[in-house]
Amino acid sequence: MPRFASNLTMMYSEHAFLDRFAAAAADGFKAVEYLFPYDFPAAELKARLDAHGLTQALFNAPPGDWANGERGIASLPGREDEFRRSIDTALEYASVLGNDKIHVMAGLIRPEQSREVHRDVYLRNLAHTAQAAHAHGITVVIEPINTRDIPGFFLNRQDDAQAICREVGAANLKVQFDCYHCQIVEGDLAVKLKRDMHGIGHIQIAGVPERHEPDIGELNYPYLFALIDALGYDGWIGCEYRPRAGTSAGLGWLKPYL
Template structure:
């Protein structure tokens, strides 16, 4: 049965980041994810996880100059050495935190004419990252991000990330299937998930269109949760949404699925 993990980048934002771990644990979560851990020593985060009985479900590899607008460097020509070093750093954190899923962002490609070459570079870099990660038991996950929230992102459709996974052919390269992004770009979530579940290594949820709690809007989440259960998916489901008020106040949507919070894959 899939288990919900609190995304500490988006949830509990009224608190400082180190305090969000205990807040998530008090609300019953047993897993957490977030974008980037690199502003904090790995040992400090590891202690927060241990003290609060939490598992690290996922985080992202360094994305380049995030504040300057970069959204990953895996497809950027001339950045191969920097990319390799970024994976080295991410795997150091992964080992310390007991993390087994690493999201590697592709980067922006505003010129459609460059897309084919960028996809080829992205594929080569991801293959190299997967080889680095294999001995540590870490799976690289790839996410298609919608063009409304992130214009120019290299991969915006689930089948694009699936194609990269298949072209690499490594068992530790998988899709990060984010229902929010997939609904905005494509819809038909049930059939698409059925087709791509064998390649899916992580799942994320949010309401559409506002990206609030997954309790209203366009997506019938109860049906998708049931599909995940029937499929035998045993990974985490990341709660990557912006609460309407505070995270704790908005967790009523989870009541029917409360037993899933405590499941620890």
């Protein structure tokens, strides 16, 4: 049976952020994820998790200057020291919140910049991150993201992400398989899940193309959930979608899985 984590960045936006933990638990979620925890003390977030019996499934390492458009710094030349400090911060939070996965965003590349240079920086930074995270029992995940939502994002395809993980060669470096992004860029999700499941560390879902509930749009999620189960995935599936109306009102799709 699939296990679902509510993404509190996108879901329950009708509540203040710290109140979203209670709302997710009330709707039957047993785990949560979100983009970033850094606006709040780790102890405060941990208290919310514990008060509502929730597991922290995932969050992202610091992404650089998010407000000014940065979307990760892992592949950016000249930012290596900043990147390593950001990983230290993420691991400090994880040690309090208890999650065993951290997502590291690759960042943006402009057309005139060298993909080879960015890729070399990316691999070296990921090798450092995997080694640092290993000491904490944490898996690092990297996510291919479509360039319609984030133009210029460095990593876009599942096969490229899997190749990077193989090249780094760390057992705790895996791919975050976001069904929404994969459908937009490549499609053929079932075949890719079968091909890559051994290298997938986290899965996320949303309806395509509007990024609403997973029962809205072009993907047959009941089929994909059954396939993910059959392939032996036992991690959390992050619900990273924007509810079309109220979050709780749109959770009819979830009831068969609670």
